[in-house]
Amino acid sequence: MFSFLRKSKVNTVSVEGWPTTITVPAGKTLLEAMLGQGLAMPHDCKVGSCGTCKFKLVTGKIGELSPSALALEGEEVRGGYRLACQAIPRSDLTIAVDAPLVQGLAVEDYRGTIIAAPRLCKDIIGLTIELDRPLAFAPGQYADLIAPGVDGARSYSFAFAALAGPVRQLHFHIRHVPGGAFTDWLFGADRTGTELTVAAPFGQFALKDGQAPILCIAGGSGLAPIVSILQQALAAGGTRPVHLLYGARQQANLYALDQIETLRNRWQAPFTFTPALSDEDPGSDWAGARGLITEQIAGIANLPAHEAYLCGPPAMIDLAEARLLAASVERAAISADRFLDRGSKR
Numbered sequence: 546m547f548s549f550l551r552k553s554k555v556n557t558v559s560v561e562g563w564p565t566t567i568t569v570p571a572g573k574t575l576l577e578a579m580l581g582q583g584l585a586m587p588h589d590c591k592v593g594s595c596g597t598c599k600f601k602l603v604t605g606k607i608g609e610l611s612p613s614a615l616a617l618e619g620e621e622v623r624g625g626y627r628l629a630c631q632a633i634p635r636s637d638l639t640i641a642v643d644a645p646l647v648q649g650l651a652v653e654d655y656r657g658t659i660i661a662a663p664r665l666c667k668d669i670i671g672l673t674i675e676l677d678r679p680l681a682f683a684p685g686q687y688a689d690l691i692a693p694g695v696d697g698a699r700s701y702s703f704a705f706a707a708l709a710g711p712v713r714q715l716h717f718h719i720r721h722v723p724g725g726a727f728t729d730w731l732f733g734a735d736r737t738g739t740e741l742t743v744a745a746p747f748g749q750f751a752l753k754d755g756q757a758p759i760l761c762i763a764g765g766s767g768l769a770p771i772v773s774i775l776q777q778a779l780a781a782g783g784t785r786p787v788h789l790l791y792g793a794r795q796q797a798n799l800y801a802l803d804q805i806e807t808l809r810n811r812w813q814a815p816f817t818f819t820p821a822l823s824d825e826d827p828g829s830d831w832a833g834a835r836g837l838i839t840e841q842i843a844g845i846a847n848l849p850a851h852e853a854y855l856c857g858p859p860a861m862i863d864l865a866e867a868r869l870l871a872a873s874v875e876r877a878a879i880s881a882d883r884f885l886d887r888g889s890k891r
């Protein structure tokens with residue numbers, strides 16, 4: 546076959562147990578096609594490192610952007626499991642997915658314009674984007690932003706809950722990663738008025754139903770989705786006890802303290818907030834906790850009764866997860882949103 550004909554081929558994917566087929570245009574990953582057509586395929590990183598998007602290839606051929614073996618066990622790979630975020634169909638496929646499949650919000654591309662980008666603290670900007678049309682998303686989800694002149698998309702969690710329905714204004718908390726392409730661009734000049742592409746909604750970090758006490762652990766701009774799910778819990782009554790542990794390097798890196806205080810004042814159950822600074826000058830006037838935020842976990846009574854929501858740098862999340870598991874918190878009660886970047890992907 547001529548290569549130009551191969552490029553224009555649209556492949557069809559039958560997912561066992563799903564009533565409609567998925568069409569995958571040339572060059573799209575299986576995950577992109579599934580999410581774009583409203584099938585809420587489990588996913589997290591979208592870069593082939595977390596293994597969340599695994600599926601079993603029953604019939605057909607795929608190419609892979611990166612080998613599934615980087616994120617899956619050898620036994621899984623030998624059993625035919627692959628990663629949907631790395632799979633490019635080379636023929637029509639039949640696949641099976643172990644996780645329950647549900648209808649989700651279809652991921653679409655929107656045109657957005659930056660309408661505000663104030664500094665919230667030394668290294669975090671509060672970015673507001675106005676969209677060309679309303680977008681619906683669930684608290685805890687994220688968007689991919691593509692900026693002019695920056696290669697590829699970057700993921701940012703919605704920093705608020707859109708509880709009344711679809712919205713045209715989006716808010717994000719974006720931390721500067723020196724040497725990082727998107728954040729150097731954003732922090733390098735006033736970007737107000739710049740147009741960018743927003744693809745959304747992605748991700749399955751979400752508040753679970755129930756009345757269990759909530760333990761949130763956020764590092765840096767990891768507060769964004771935590772604020773979002775806490776706003777949702779408040780709208781549901783604010784009756785679940787909350788511990789919010791928040792790690793930053795120094796006082797100059799703290800932000801959103803007013804927003805947390807507002808949440809705390811409206812809460813109907815105990816709400817404790819513990820910020821801890823890991824790199825504060827020993828001689829400064831900081832009277833709060835010092836050290837890694839994960840050291841604060843030990844001070845929380847009755848840990849196994851809690852649901853934990855962790856968000857921020859992958860190293861902080863790995864450490865927090867290990868401490869929670871060691872303290873007999875069940876794995877199923879721990880939800881994590883790792884802010885992976887290009888330096889931490891694999």
Ligand SMILES: Cc1cc2nc3c(=O)[nH]c(=O)nc-3n(C[C@H](O)[C@H](O)[C@H](O)COP(=O)(O)OP(=O)(O)OC[C@H]3O[C@@H](n4cnc5c(N)ncnc54)[C@H](O)[C@@H]3O)c2cc1C
Pocket residue numbers: 589590687699700701702703717718719720721722723724725726727728729748766767769770883884885886887888889
């Ligand atoms: C689901 C999700 C949600 C997120 N939400 C947020 C959020 O709400 N707020 C937030 O601040 N961040 C968030 N992030 C992180 C964000 O997506 C970006 O990764 C981050 O802003 C850095 O982007 P950048 O373009 O500035 O850096 P990049 O250009 O991506 O570089 C990041 C780092 O990797 C290094 N690097 C670049 N290329 C390579 C390479 N090829 N090999 C090795 N190292 C390399 C760079 O030097 C730099 O240190 C989220 C990430 C994920 C996955």
Ligand code: FES
Pocket residue numbers: 587588589590591592593594595596597598599616628629630631
């Ligand atoms: S979403 Fe595919 S490996 Fe993480």
